[in-house]
Amino acid sequence: MASIVLRDIVKKYGDGFPAVKGVSLDIADGEFVILVGPSGCGKSTLLRMIVGLEDITDGDLEIGGTRVNDKAPRDRHLAMVFQNYALYPHLTVFENIAFPLRLQKGAFPESEIRRKVELAADTLELREHLERKPANLSGGQRQRVAMGRAIVREAEAFLFDEPLSNLDAKLRGQMRTEIARMQRRLGTTTVYVTHDQTEAMTLGDRVAVLRKGELQQVASPRALYEQPVNLFVAGFIGSPPMNFVPGQVEGDRLRLPFADLPLDEDLRTRIGDRALVIVGLRPEHFEDASLLEQDKVASGFSFDCEVDATEWLGSELYAYIPFDTHPDVAAKLEDLDRELDGEGMRTQVIVALSSESRVRDGSAARLWYDPARLLVFDPETGVNLTRDDDVAAQIDAENEEDRKASLERAQAREAREEDDGGAAATGRHRGGAPQPATG
Numbered sequence: 281m282a283s284i285v286l287r288d289i290v291k292k293y294g295d296g297f298p299a300v301k302g303v304s305l306d307i308a309d310g311e312f313v314i315l316v317g318p319s320g321c322g323k324s325t326l327l328r329m330i331v332g333l334e335d336i337t338d339g340d341l342e343i344g345g346t347r348v349n350d351k352a353p354r355d356r357h358l359a360m361v362f363q364n365y366a367l368y369p370h371l372t373v374f375e376n377i378a379f380p381l382r383l384q385k386g387a388f389p390e391s392e393i394r395r396k397v398e399l400a401a402d403t404l405e406l407r408e409h410l411e412r413k414p415a416n417l418s419g420g421q422r423q424r425v426a427m428g429r430a431i432v433r434e435a436e437a438f439l440f441d442e443p444l445s446n447l448d449a450k451l452r453g454q455m456r457t458e459i460a461r462m463q464r465r466l467g468t469t470t471v472y473v474t475h476d477q478t479e480a481m482t483l484g485d486r487v488a489v490l491r492k493g494e495l496q497q498v499a500s501p502r503a504l505y506e507q508p509v510n511l512f513v514a515g516f517i518g519s520p521p522m523n524f525v526p527g528q529v530e531g532d533r534l535r536l537p538f539a540d541l542p543l544d545e546d547l548r549t550r551i552g553d554r555a556l557v558i559v560g561l562r563p564e565h566f567e568d569a570s571l572l573e574q575d576k577v578a579s580g581f582s583f584d585c586e587v588d589a590t591e592w593l594g595s596e597l598y599a600y601i602p603f604d605t606h607p608d609v610a611a612k613l614e615d616l617d618r619e620l621d622g623e624g625m626r627t628q629v630i631v632a633l634s635s636e637s638r639v640r641d642g643s644a645a646r647l648w649y650d651p652a653r654l655l656v657f658d659p660e661t662g663v664n665l666t667r668d669d670d671v672a673a674q675i676d677a678e679n680e681e682d683r684k685a686s687l688e689r690a691q692a693r694e695a696r697e698e699d700d701g702g703a704a705a706t707g708r709h710r711g712g713a714p715q716p717a718t719g
Contacts, residue, residue: 281467282437282469283308284469286305286330287339287340289303289336290302291493299493300322303495309469310687311470311683312460312472314483314487315327316474316475316477316488317490319475321492322490323490327441328441330439330471332353332356336349343436343437357433358436358438360430360438361439363443363446365422365425371413372411372412373406373428376414376425376428377397377406377425378397380433381432397410399432400431403428404425404427404428419447420451423444424455431462437471440473442473445474452476452479464690467687467690481517485680485683486498489504491512497513503672505517506671507671507672508664508667509667510661510662510664511560512662514655521563521620521630523630526556526558526606527556528606529551534559539583547656550656554658556606557656558612558662563630563631565649565650566649567648568639569646570638571637580650582647584645584646586601587645588602596632598633600629601629633647654666
């Protein structure tokens with residue numbers, strides 16, 4: 281295992297196009313870091329520079345405290361798992377996993393190769409598939425074979441380049457769990473590229489959000505969600521995505537397209553002399569007022585609206601509320617929507633309500649919202665005016681404590697399993713039981 285440090289990393293192609301613009305990032309030993317962003321943001325290019333498949337135009341890259349800018353990929357002791365699995369179709373699962381070991385001519389005796397492969401196969405539940413060919417495996421099994429090949433190398437770090445994008449939704453969920461379990465068990469430094477923010481939020485200790493080759497924010501998933509630095513990060517993180525609506529400041533009120541909110545002293549100070557702001561509202565922070573106790577209704581604000589369409593999903597209900605945006609922020613929000621790979625079809629607020637709600641298409645609804653949860657952004661710069669740096673730092677500190685505790689628990693569990701396995705093997709040996717063949 282090793283730390284990975286990026287200092288002002290730049291990548292420019294021959295035509296002068298800057299794919300990566302001065303990215304700096306410290307990845308701790310044993311940490312799981314996600315590089316996330318929309319298509320073309322530079323995340324895969326950054327990963328390929330770490331592994332050595334792309335030259336670094338400027339800046340410094342250190343692995344385990346050693347500068348590796350000019351080292352060949354094989355000398356960086358990293359293991360990469362690709363989107364398309366990169367398996368050899370003519371080799372069995374066993375030989376695909378063993379391939380990196382056989383490349384090191386004579387470095388490992390056959391017994392050691394078999395031990396390492398079977399250990400990796402047991403970790404990934406592939407033991408019964410070792411004699412099969414990749415063509416006879418499912419997509420999830422093929423990806424586990426690719427992960428097994430990375431495990432046997434005992435590399436300084438694992439690098440994943442959108443490994444789950446070829447799998448269906450159910451299999452992606454299963455593989456996310458498998459990757460998280462493997463990383464905790466092995467404690468190997470891991471860098472994982474994805475454009476799927478659900479993967480980013482569920483897998484990473486920290487998430488680095490990229491936009492057009494520039495690093496926007498690096499933080500724990502919770503800090504990104506609760507304390508985004510700007511409009512782009514706020515819009516990228518969350519599913520369904522955050523709603524952005526214009527807010528007109530009128531005295532001690534903030535006028536939204538569908539309701540007026542009271543401004544407390546702190547929020548009024550943060551807004552300053554701005555007459556127009558962009559307000560961010562998470563869909564899951566709305567509730568159907570008719571389902572709430574009266575004391576909770578009094579703790580927030582309620583408003584009436586017309587619902588255009590609804591989607592009932594079993595666990596929750598999505599309601600869509602159209603609104604007219606302010607012309608002074610329309611262009612900004614349209615540009616943001618395009619950057620976030622949206623369709624820009626219509627301006628509407630999405631609210632996620634309890635599945636018990638009886639709000640339906642075309643109906644009038646009374647909704648409730650806690651004004652303490654809203655985010656306010658500068659319409660020119662996109663900066664989050666409601667961000668609290670101290671709260672964000674506290675969230676990240678708690679996340680780091682949780683990460684270290686999780687690693688300790690996983691490694692203690694691994695040690696117990698090894699002790700139990702060793703004791704069982706000793707018992708079998710003393711009892712004279714025959715050993716099973718491993719051929």
